[in-house]
Amino acid sequence: MASLLSPSAAISLRLKLNRSSAVSANTPSKICYTFPGNGRCQRLSFKTKAAGSVEGNVLDKESASISDKIDYGVVGIHHVGILCENLERSLEFYQNILGLEINEARPHDKLPYRGAWLWVGSEMIHLMELPNPDPLIGRPEHGGRDRHACISIRDVSKLQAILDKAGIPYTLSRSGRPAIFTRDPDANALEFTQV
Numbered sequence: 326m327a328s329l330l331s332p333s334a335a336i337s338l339r340l341k342l343n344r345s346s347a348v349s350a351n352t353p354s355k356i357c358y359t360f361p362g363n364g365r366c367q368r369l370s371f372k373t374k375a376a377g378s379v380e381g382n383v384l385d386k387e388s389a390s391i392s393d394k395i396d397y398g399v400v401g402i403h404h405v406g407i408l409c410e411n412l413e414r415s416l417e418f419y420q421n422i423l424g425l426e427i428n429e430a431r432p433h434d435k436l437p438y439r440g441a442w443l444w445v446g447s448e449m450i451h452l453m454e455l456p457n458p459d460p461l462i463g464r465p466e467h468g469g470r471d472r473h474a475c476i477s478i479r480d481v482s483k484l485q486a487i488l489d490k491a492g493i494p495y496t497l498s499r500s501g502r503p504a505i506f507t508r509d510p511d512a513n514a515l516e517f518t519q520v
Contacts, residue, residue, distance in 0.1 A: 404442070404449040405474045409511045412439050412454045418509050419443050419452065422491050445476055461512045467496045468506035468514030475516040481505050484517050 409415035419425045420443070428449055431442035439454040465471045478484060481503045488495050488507060498504035503519035 402448055404451045406451045406453055407474070407509070407511075407513050408455050408457045409452050409509070409513075410454070410457065411510075412441060412452060414510050415452050415454075416441060419450065422487065422493065425450070450474070457511060464508075464512055464514075467499065468508060468516060469496075469499065469504075471514045473506070473514035473516050475518055477520045478517045479519065481517060481519040 407415075416427075420427070425443040425445060428442040428444050431449070431451075433440065433442075441452045443450045443452065485495070485505055488505070493507055495505050495507040498506070498518075505517050506514060507517075508514055
């Protein structure tokens with residue numbers, strides 16, 4: 326008998342369903358399966374396509390299927406918006422310390438606030454001179470424990486030398502991987518990970 330479920334989903338269904346359970350048509354169901362090793366409950370969702378039953382650890386292919394994949398064409402992140410108090414001060418950091426370049430093709434005068442678009446590879450950072458609703462003090466020292474944007478780079482040690490020369494504080498990844506965390510002049514956390 327063919328199954329529409331992956332082997333792990335089929336195993337979890339066999340483990341969690343009673344030997345004889347009724348499955349009604351078009352009813353969303355959730356099953357909890359605890360994975361060995363991490364002890365976390367992972368929920369599997371499926372929706373029945375037709376009336377059927379689960380008997381003797383056997384699930385008919387017509388009775389259940391994994392929810393349809395949500396697909397609306399995601400291709401990547403276009404830009405990340407970062408709030409700043411003073412655009413010139415932020416540009417000093419992003420351009421002169423980090424070496425990012427302004428995307429002159431993006432509109433600067435069509436928005437009701439000052440801002441700048443900076444290239445980060447093929448994506449961008451949108452600096453926006455707007456009031457920041459977040460507290461600027463009391464943030465974690467290590468940016469990896471705060472909301473942050475992560476930028477892929479080729480050499481963490483070169484960036485570390487640049488930050489040292491500029492006197493900008495940073496922390497290294499606590500996991501030991503080649504990554505460095507710092508904050509911009511407005512306390513926005515940035516991660517740079519070596520790829």
